[in-house]
Amino acid sequence: MSPQISVTFWGVRGSIASPGPSTQRYGGNTPCIEIQCDDHTVVIDAGTGIRPLGVKLAQQGKGKNLDLLFTHTHMDHLVGLPFFAPAYNPQNTIRFWAGHLLPERSLEGACRHLMSDPLFPVPPDVFQAKVSFIDFDENSTISLTPEITVKTAPLDHPGRATGYRIEYGGKSIAVVTDTAHVPDAPNNNALKLMHDADIVIYDAMFTEEEFKDRPDWGHSTWEEGIKLANMASAKQLVLFHHDPSRTDEEMDKIVSEASKRRPGTIAAREGETLTL
Ligand SMILES: [Zn+2]
Ligand SMILES: [Zn+2]
Numbered sequence: 613m614s615p616q617i618s619v620t621f622w623g624v625r626g627s628i629a630s631p632g633p634s635t636q637r638y639g640g641n642t643p644c645i646e647i648q649c650d651d652h653t654v655v656i657d658a659g660t661g662i663r664p665l666g667v668k669l670a671q672q673g674k675g676k677n678l679d680l681l682f683t684h685t686h687m688d689h690l691v692g693l694p695f696f697a698p699a700y701n702p703q704n705t706i707r708f709w710a711g712h713l714l715p716e717r718s719l720e721g722a723c724r725h726l727m728s729d730p731l732f733p734v735p736p737d738v739f740q741a742k743v744s745f746i747d748f749d750e751n752s753t754i755s756l757t758p759e760i761t762v763k764t765a766p767l768d769h770p771g772r773a774t775g776y777r778i779e780y781g782g783k784s785i786a787v788v789t790d791t792a793h794v795p796d797a798p799n800n801n802a803l804k805l806m807h808d809a810d811i812v813i814y815d816a817m818f819t820e821e822e823f824k825d826r827p828d829w830g831h832s833t834w835e836e837g838i839k840l841a842n843m844a845s846a847k848q849l850v851l852f853h854h855d856p857s858r859t860d861e862e863m864d865k866i867v868s869e870a871s872k873r874r875p876g877t878i879a880a881r882e883g884e885t886l887t888l
Contacts, residue, residue: 615759615781618887619811620646623661624880626790626817626831626853627688634859639882642688643853645787645813649760649780655680656776656787658693661882666697675704679756682710683789684773685722694727694734704741711750711764711774720745750774765801767791769830777805783888784808786846789815789853792827793836798843806844810888813880814840816851819866834866838874848886851879 623629623641631640642659653675655665669675675698683689698704710719720736723745727735736743748754750766763777769790776787786809788802806812817831834851841849851870854863863879870877 615783616648616650616887617778617780617783617785618648618885619785619813620648620665620885621661621852621880621882622646622665623657623659623692624852624854624882625659625688625856626815628856629660629688630856637860637881638854638858638863638879640856641882642691643683643789644692647778647785649757649778652757652760653678654756654760654762654778657681657683657689658691658696659688660692662692663695663697666695666699670697670701675706678704678706680706680708681762681774681776682708682712682719683767683775683787684712684769684771685710685719685726686771686773686790689790690722690726693723694732699739699741699743702740702742706739706741706743707756708743708745709748709754710746711748711752712766712772714747714749718745719747763805765805767801768793768799770828773830775801775805777809783810785810785888786812788812788840790817790830791815791832792830793832793840794827798840802840803844806840806846809844809846811848811850811886812837812841812844812846813850813852815853816866816879817853817855822855834870834877838870838877841874841877847876849874849877850886851877854879 641661644661814837816834
């Protein structure tokens with residue numbers, strides 16, 4: 613059988629969870645993406661969407677060897693970690709990875725900070741899985757298994773964030789969030805990760821109009837996503853990290869405009885799976 617890679621979105625919303633009637637169709641959970649490389653589970657970020665992912669993995673008996681890659685440890689990407697069921701199963705081995713904290717801080721330190729009094733009642737030592745925290749240098753290439761390669765690069769975000777390109781079975785998925793952009797100066801790191809990718813998941817929190825007032829917030833636009841995806845000759849563009857105040861109707865309008873400009877462009881929706 614030929615290798616199969618799939619992407620499932622468990623949280624697509626940026627900054628803060630925004631459940632409610634106006635976000636029901638696209639979803640209100642904060643970032644969490646499941647990438648299945650056949651039997652190997654790779655998770656990007658531990659936003660609030662990681663809780664239902666953990667429930668599903670536990671039910672399916674999956675995730676015995678799991679890699680969780682953090683883009684960074686801002687709250688919206690970390691807050692779900694204590695509620696990730698596979699971390700409490702002693703039969704599981706989980707590696708947590710991050711590239712944005714060296715040299716002065718560590719991923720383990722950030723997780724301990726979140727899971728400490730008075731923010732949380734118990735420390736990460738309650739995890740019963742065999743867990744390890746690995747800090748790597750951005751720009752490094754990581755082999756998760758002999759078949760799964762992850763290329764990394766720093767993005768343009770306050771406190772830094774790491775972009776990823778996951779390669780498996782001749783297919784590639786680029787995850788480029790959270791990142792700002794400089795108008796008319798395309799981000800070379802983003803382009804490198806996106807080059808010829810089958811799927812590009814891109815930070816499209818703002819519209820071009822909104823970006824004008826917030827160029828230093830560390831987020832980009834769907835218009836820039838299209839520009840970069842075209843320059844990188846990427847196949848499918850998936851808009852991600854939706855603004856918490858964006859309603860389903862407003863999302864529909866963005867998708868309609870974006871897909872006119874670049875056919876096939878979609879916005880990530882909670883629960884949706886893309887298979888390559
Ligand atoms: Zn974020
Ligand atoms: Zn952030």
